[in-house]
Amino acid sequence: MRLAARWRAWAAHHRVHVGIVFALAYVAFSRPDMSTFWVGALLVAAGEGTRVWACGHLVRNEELTRDGPYRFVRHPLYLGSLLIGLGLVGLAEHQLVWLAAFSGLYIGFYLPAMYVEELRLQSLFGAEYLEYMDDVPRLIPLPRRSDPWQDPDPKESGFSVEKSRRNREMRTVAVMALLLLVQYLKGYF
16 A cells, blocks of 8 residues: 555544644644634634534435535534634634644645545446546535525435534544633633
């Protein structure tokens, strides 16, 4: 196996663990910038909202999810993580240092994970996923051939809080709320 393929597989498998280490280092070493705290907190909330929305539509490995935020991007969970990371950068002092660290994390772990996930989804859903890849951008919502605002397919599953809970996103909501509270208290006191 080529080095790049091995790295992608390793990064995809360990991205959550590395992200946790990054978050712990962030809490330990960052100091909140109260002048930009609420802008950063809004980005964190937007990112977490995107993740909850995506998890509330996602039925892993059983069907190709194409509704909710999956109409706009193939990887809304990673888009949400990007917004969360940028929000955390925005509410900290020394933003350029944290931006460099987060960029390294995202480029080194999350982009390879997207690639690995796309290969797995191609093997699960074949031509249906290839068609989806042609129609829907990977991470950033862009103009495209089909209209993502058209009425969703009636067989599509729709949003469900239960799905979001089953996909374990409520833990991330709690962690992000706690992280914001800790940062706010650090900045206030």
